[in-house]
Amino acid sequence: MKLTENEYGALAKRRSPDTKLYKTIPGAFVIGGLICCTGQLLLNLYSSAGLDKTAAGTLTSVTLVALSALLTGFGLYDKIAKHAGAGTLVPITGFANAVVSPALEFKTEGYVLGVGAKIFLIAGPVIVYGLAASALYGIILFITQAV
């Protein structure tokens, strides 16, 4: 049986089970919300310890990244992610998970082209397009300030 790409897509769609939005959306909302609450807790702790706003924010990000890296190492982050979907992807812990996971998985290919290169497998595009967008904004801002 020969299928065009479109026909195959339609067939695959019909065969795959319906994604249950009433299950996935609350899961993402609650777990993502809880991760942000953890961030708020850390932010409040660091602020009350006397750190200024910027330093407290940076330290909060760093702490969340460290926690996520550790959980990823023990294989726990992926277990939570199964129930959370975007709830564990969208927070900065998801970014950290996207850095640590390939680093672990490609360890077998060595520390330079395995770990060193694959660390940026997903973080790379995020940094590339984030920096490009911010540089573009900087140029536009400079022109509008000069006018």
Next chain:
Amino acid sequence: MDYLWAFLAGGALCAIGQLLIDLTSMTPARILVTYVVAGVFLGAVGVYEPYAEFAGAGATVPLTGFGYQLAKGVREAVTADGLIGALTGGLEACAGGITAAVVFALIVALLFTRGDKTAKITGQS
């Protein structure tokens, strides 16, 4: 009260991400890229700043917050140093998070080993 706003705002951003995953065929990598670029845009037009004021970590912990940091860093650097700030401000503002992710990833890779899919694909055990 700030915990409630962090929960609601952060949860909502994650729910939107889940909606994108379920209704479109966007991969996780594309979601992350979209969120960061959206954060830069929202930060640039001045929408994200007031949002972050009341949502706290609910706005800064999701990856749109990362984009917002980039935009904010660039704005401060361009205002202080001129055009060169467009190239220096972004990374400067996000240096802590990025460096932490890379360094911790390296440490975890040194300490842990996973009996994973890669090993099976390459035929090693």
